[in-house]
Amino acid sequence: MPQSEDQPAGIEIVIWPYSESEGDVDRWMPSLSQDERERAATYRFDRDRASFIAGRYLLRRLLSVHTGTSPSKLVLSADKHGKLRLEGRERPQFSLSNADGLVAVAVASGCDHLGIDCERADVEIEEAAVDSYCSADERRWLMELPARERARAAIALWTLKESHLKALGVGLREDPRNVAFSWNDGIPVMVDGGDCDRRWHHRLVESGSQHVVALAACSQSDHPGISTRLFQDDSMPSE
Numbered sequence: 001m002p003q004s005e006d007q008p009a010g011i012e013i014v015i016w017p018y019s020e021s022e023g024d025v026d027r028w029m030p031s032l033s034q035d036e037r038e039r040a041a042t043y044r045f046d047r048d049r050a051s052f053i054a055g056r057y058l059l060r061r062l063l064s065v066h067t068g069t070s071p072s073k074l075v076l077s078a079d080k081h082g083k084l085r086l087e088g089r090e091r092p093q094f095s096l097s098n099a100d101g102l103v104a105v106a107v108a109s110g111c112d113h114l115g116i117d118c119e120r121a122d123v124e125i126e127e128a129a130v131d132s133y134c135s136a137d138e139r140r141w142l143m144e145l146p147a148r149e150r151a152r153a154a155i156a157l158w159t160l161k162e163s164h165l166k167a168l169g170v171g172l173r174e175d176p177r178n179v180a181f182s183w184n185d186g187i188p189v190m191v192d193g194g195d196c197d198r199r200w201h202h203r204l205v206e207s208g209s210q211h212v213v214a215l216a217a218c219s220q221s222d223h224p225g226i227s228t229r230l231f232q233d234d235s236m237p238s239e
Helices: 022-031 034-041 046-067 127-133 136-144 147-168
Strands: 010-016 076-078 084-086 093-099 102-108 113-120 181-184 187-190 200-205 211-218 225-230
Touching: 010 046, 010 211, 022 046, 034 046, 046 084, 046 093, 046 102, 084 093, 093 147, 102 113, 102 211, 113 147, 127 136, 127 147, 136 147, 136 181, 147 181, 147 187, 147 200, 147 211, 187 200, 200 225
Parallel strands: 010 225, 093 113
Antiparallel strands: 010 102, 076 084, 093 102, 113 211, 181 187, 200 211
């Protein structure tokens, strides 16, 4: 059913600090498509393989609830920019992000664009890299912060920009410096926002782990309903 303009968009964010044990990873495999299983087998390192499988497993579990289709029967395909879509369906919208030890998925019932990104909070970002993705105002803001806060703030800016570019489906083909942020009562807000930009909502999400998670959503609603929960894997070994 189409969403009315005055009905808040429902956005569910699901965070999963997954296990990397071989038994758990093998247990998730039946929920993946054959193509995904073949792709998983190409990963050289077990950590990367586990991250990919956990991401697709969680995504398929959540989309199964929304569509009533078995996880392994869902048909996912990537568009020309690599953004995953559900074949034959415009809704729900969804976005997936993997970082070492964490998967984050956002699912929405009525957004024009949706993106999520997660990064480890302890990643070191060189100054040259900060210059490549931060605007001049953002760089000045970072330099005014105490040194102990600067590194995490730089990662927060990166995840915010990455989630926004993922929502647009353009990735790093767009200059991240063109997507700049300021802060309003602790909430990130895009700078130079016109009427179109006012439809964008950005949030930093508490992950419960050593990760920074950011959401970007473009919605007709002024106040989209956003819920966050930890995923509890209740699957049982296949008989």
